[in-house]
Amino acid sequence: MSKTIDGNEAAADVLAKLKVAAEQLTAETGVVPGIAVIIVGQDPASVYVAFKGKKAKGCGFHSAEHALPTQTPEKEVIAPVEKLNADPRIHGVLVQLPLPDHIDSSRITQTIAPEKDVDGFHFINVGKLGTGELDTAFVSCTPAGSMLLIEHVHGRDLSGLNALVVGRSNIVGKPMANLLLRANATVTVAHSPTKNLPRSADILVAAVRRPEMTKADWIKPGVTVIDVGINRISDGSNGKSRLVGDVVYGEAATRAGAITPVPCDVGPMTIALVMANTFTAASRDAGRGVALETCG
Numbered sequence: 001m002s003k004t005i006d007g008n009e010a011a012a013d014v015l016a017k018l019k020v021a022a023e024q025l026t027a028e029t030g031v032v033p034g035i036a037v038i039i040v041g042q043d044p045a046s047v048y049v050a051f052k053g054k055k056a057k058g059c060g061f062h063s064a065e066h067a068l069p070t071q072t073p074e075k076e077v078i079a080p081v082e083k084l085n086a087d088p089r090i091h092g093v094l095v096q097l098p099l100p101d102h103i104d105s106s107r108i109t110q111t112i113a114p115e116k117d118v119d120g121f122h123f124i125n126v127g128k129l130g131t132g133e134l135d136t137a138f139v140s141c142t143p144a145g146s147m148l149l150i151e152h153v154h155g156r157d158l159s160g161l162n163a164l165v166v167g168r169s170n171i172v173g174k175p176m177a178n179l180l181l182r183a184n185a186t187v188t189v190a191h192s193p194t195k196n197l198p199r200s201a202d203i204l205v206a207a208v209r210r211p212e213m214t215k216a217d218w219i220k221p222g223v224t225v226i227d228v229g230i231n232r233i234s235d236g237s238n239g240k241s242r243l244v245g246d247v248v249y250g251e252a253a254t255r256a257g258a259i260t261p262v263p264c265d266v267g268p269m270t271i272a273l274v275m276a277n278t279f280t281a282a283s284r285d286a287g288r289g290v291a292l293e294t295c296g
């Protein structure tokens with residue numbers, strides 16, 4: 001049986017280090033890291049927003065939440081983003097996705113000042129990741145968190161290892177591939193229309209949002225599996241549902257060397273990395289480099 005990768009424990013470790021680092025930053029510079037989260041509508045994601053606020057406060061950060069009604073016009077979402085861009089108490093601005101259909105998510109994301117874009121979604125940050133300018137970039141939090149979990153198993157240098165990323169989203173798949181490349185892995189990116197997935201991967205990151213698309217016989221024994229997928233499927237005819245990942249967990253767990261459990265254990269790492277990025281933003285604002293090593 002494979003080793004379970006404990007995302008909760010890894011996230012708690014990041015948050016504990018952040019708390020100490022933030023106390024030090026505040027004591028030495030007077031800067032209190034500040035994060036603002038905007039949510040539009042009562043999406044189930046509101047639970048995560050409350051959770052982010054709680055974790056931010058636990059790290060000693062200043063935290064603000066702006067909840068807007070579902071029907072809020074786009075320009076009334078842009079206005080608070082612009083206000084937060086100019087607010088010196090706020091170092092990280094995050095607009096929870098998905099947004100209601102009448103709002104252009106990309107327009108909102110690109111309105112966030114790149115130096116406060118703790119999601120790493122702004123084109124400037126995406127470009128910096130692609131070109132290796134990480135000293136001044138922010139990296140998308142789920143791939144950055146997944147990278148830390150991979151590091152726990154394989155260390156920082158992935159030279160000689162084959163990595164397979166299943167999924168090509170801007171939020172997870174593409175930045176994940178870039179981070180793995182940066183760590184010297186040999187990277188293949190597959191996606192839902194891919195036929196004949198390569199079976200040579202030492203590291204497999206599944207982020208395709210297709211329930212149990214990755215079968216156990218697609219992976220070689222000993223692989224490290226990071227399953228980012230959270231998919232709700234019907235559980236037979238009893239009207240109930242259950243959560244599954246992008247990988248067939250039971251079978252994969254018998255073959256993998258190490259695997260994240262289902263439901264996804266990467267979520268706590270994503271939130272921890274949002275806090276790490278906020279700390280980084282505050283450190284940069286205070287004229288300091290990054291004290292905390294979070295994503296290569």
Ligand code: GUN
Binds near residue numbers: 045094095098119
């Ligand atoms: N919704 C799901 N994941 C994310 C994320 O990483 N950032 C934001 N802003 N919204 C999300």
